[in-house]
Amino acid sequence: MQAILLAAGRGTRMRPLSNEVPKPMLTVAGRPIVGHTAAAAVEAGADELVMVVGYGQETVREHFGSSYRGVPVSYVEQDEQQGTADAVRAAKEHIDGAFAVLYGDNLYDPAGIDALFDAAPSIASVRVPNPSNYGVLNVSDGAVAEIVEKPDAPQNDLVNAGAYVFPAEARDMLDVPLSERGERELTDVLDRVIDRFNVSPVTLDRWMDVGRPWELLEANEWKLGTFDRRVDGDVSDDATVQGDVVVEEGATVRDGSVVEGPAYISAGATVGPNAYVRGCTFVGPDVHVGHAVEIKNSVLLAETSVGHLSYVGDSVVGRRVNLGAGTNVANLRHDGEAVSVTVKGERVSTGRRKFGAVVGDDAKTGINTALNAGVKLSEGARTMPGETVSTDR
Ligand code: TTP
Structure with missing residues (x-):
C-alpha cells in the first residue's frame, strides 16, 4: 500500500524552532518526527512513501533520499498550503489503489498503524479525557457514521487521530471546497468516504500531535521510553550511565559525569567532565554539555554548547545555541x-507544572543569565551578563 506523508506545513506554532527546519524534521529521540511516522508506515507494510513537501522541503528530501528502509520514496510539492485535503490532492497523480495518509508531525504507536492498514478502509482513533477539543467519531455497527468537530456534548471519548487508509475511489473525492477557516480539510474528504464505504475505527494505544514547543518534550519522553540501553560511544570508567541510555558511536561521556535514563547522547556530543544528565533528555549531534552542568528532561537539538556551571530543565534548546556560564533556567x-x-x-x-525555556537557533546568553519559566528566546537572540529574562525576546 502507498503511504502519503504530509510534511508541507509551516509549523507556525512551533516558532522559533521551525524557522529554519520544518516542524516534521525537528528531532524527537534521535530521529525527525516524520522519521517516526515513516518508520511506522514501513513497519505496517507500506511499499511506497509519498512525501508531500513545501516549506523547508530540502531538509526532508536530503534526509530520506529516494528510498527509506528499502521502500521507494517520492516527493510531491504543495505550492500553496491550502489545507490537508489540498496536500493529498497534490499527490493525486501518484495514487494507484488504496492509500494511507499519515501526518508528518504526528506520532503514532506503530502497532496501531499496523492494525489500521489491516482494517482498510479505516480511521485511527484514540480515547481522550477531553473529546470536545477534537473531531469525535460516532460509530454505528462497527463503522464510523460521522465525525463531529469539537462538539459541545460529545457522544463518546473516541477521537480522530489523524491517520487513515482510504479506498482507491477516494482519489476522485479530493476536491473539496474551502472550509470556514479557509482551508481544504481532509475531514471533508472523509465525510464523503464515510457516506459510501464502511470505514473501521482502529483505536491506537497512543497518539500525539506535535504542534507546540513543549509538545516536543512529551514526544521525546514517549519515544525515549521505547529504547533499550545501547552504549556504543566512549564512556569514561569514572562516569556512571544508569538505565536505558543510548550513547551513539562517536559520543563521549567524560569523567565524573552521571547520565540517568531514559536519555540519548548523539554522535559527536560530549558530556562532562562532571556533568549531570537526568532522565528524558535528548542531547543532539555535536552538542557540548560541559563541566558542572545539569540538564533535566530537555531537548538540546544540535551543535549547541552548555559549556559550564549551568542548569537547563524542562526546556527545548535549538541549534548552535551558546548558553554562557551560569545560565539558569527556572x-x-x-x-x-x-x-x-x-x-x-x-x-x-502548557498544562505542565514544570516547563522551562524555548531557545531559538543561534541564540547566545551572557554569563549568569536567568531565564524565567515559559520564556522564549527568538532565533539569534542575545542576553547580557547577569540578565534576568522574564518576557520573550
Ligand atoms: P497543521 O499542524 O495543522 O499545520 P502546520 O504544520 O502548518 O502548523 P501550524 O498550525 O503551527 O502553522 O498541519 C497538520 C499536518 O498537515 C502537518 O503534518 C503539516 C501538514 N499540512 C500540509 O502538508 N499542507 C497543508 O496545507 C497543511 C495546512 C498542513
Whole structure:
C-alpha cells in the first residue's frame, strides 16, 4: 500500500524552532518526527512513501533520499498550503489503489498503524479525557457514521487521530471546497468516504500531535521510553550511565559525569567532565554539555554548547545555541500553577507544572543569565551578563 506523508506545513506554532527546519524534521529521540511516522508506515507494510513537501522541503528530501528502509520514496510539492485535503490532492497523480495518509508531525504507536492498514478502509482513533477539543467519531455497527468537530456534548471519548487508509475511489473525492477557516480539510474528504464505504475505527494505544514547543518534550519522553540501553560511544570508567541510555558511536561521556535514563547522547556530543544528565533528555549531534552542568528532561537539538556551571530543565534548546556560564533556567512557578507560553501572540497554558525555556537557533546568553519559566528566546537572540529574562525576546 502507498503511504502519503504530509510534511508541507509551516509549523507556525512551533516558532522559533521551525524557522529554519520544518516542524516534521525537528528531532524527537534521535530521529525527525516524520522519521517516526515513516518508520511506522514501513513497519505496517507500506511499499511506497509519498512525501508531500513545501516549506523547508530540502531538509526532508536530503534526509530520506529516494528510498527509506528499502521502500521507494517520492516527493510531491504543495505550492500553496491550502489545507490537508489540498496536500493529498497534490499527490493525486501518484495514487494507484488504496492509500494511507499519515501526518508528518504526528506520532503514532506503530502497532496501531499496523492494525489500521489491516482494517482498510479505516480511521485511527484514540480515547481522550477531553473529546470536545477534537473531531469525535460516532460509530454505528462497527463503522464510523460521522465525525463531529469539537462538539459541545460529545457522544463518546473516541477521537480522530489523524491517520487513515482510504479506498482507491477516494482519489476522485479530493476536491473539496474551502472550509470556514479557509482551508481544504481532509475531514471533508472523509465525510464523503464515510457516506459510501464502511470505514473501521482502529483505536491506537497512543497518539500525539506535535504542534507546540513543549509538545516536543512529551514526544521525546514517549519515544525515549521505547529504547533499550545501547552504549556504543566512549564512556569514561569514572562516569556512571544508569538505565536505558543510548550513547551513539562517536559520543563521549567524560569523567565524573552521571547520565540517568531514559536519555540519548548523539554522535559527536560530549558530556562532562562532571556533568549531570537526568532522565528524558535528548542531547543532539555535536552538542557540548560541559563541566558542572545539569540538564533535566530537555531537548538540546544540535551543535549547541552548555559549556559550564549551568542548569537547563524542562526546556527545548535549538541549534548552535551558546548558553554562557551560569545560565539558569527556572522551570517551576512559585504558585505551582502550569507554566504558560506565548504562541502566535496568545498566552497558552502548557498544562505542565514544570516547563522551562524555548531557545531559538543561534541564540547566545551572557554569563549568569536567568531565564524565567515559559520564556522564549527568538532565533539569534542575545542576553547580557547577569540578565534576568522574564518576557520573550
Ligand atoms: P497543521 O499542524 O495543522 O499545520 P502546520 O504544520 O502548518 O502548523 P501550524 O498550525 O503551527 O502553522 O498541519 C497538520 C499536518 O498537515 C502537518 O503534518 C503539516 C501538514 N499540512 C500540509 O502538508 N499542507 C497543508 O496545507 C497543511 C495546512 C498542513
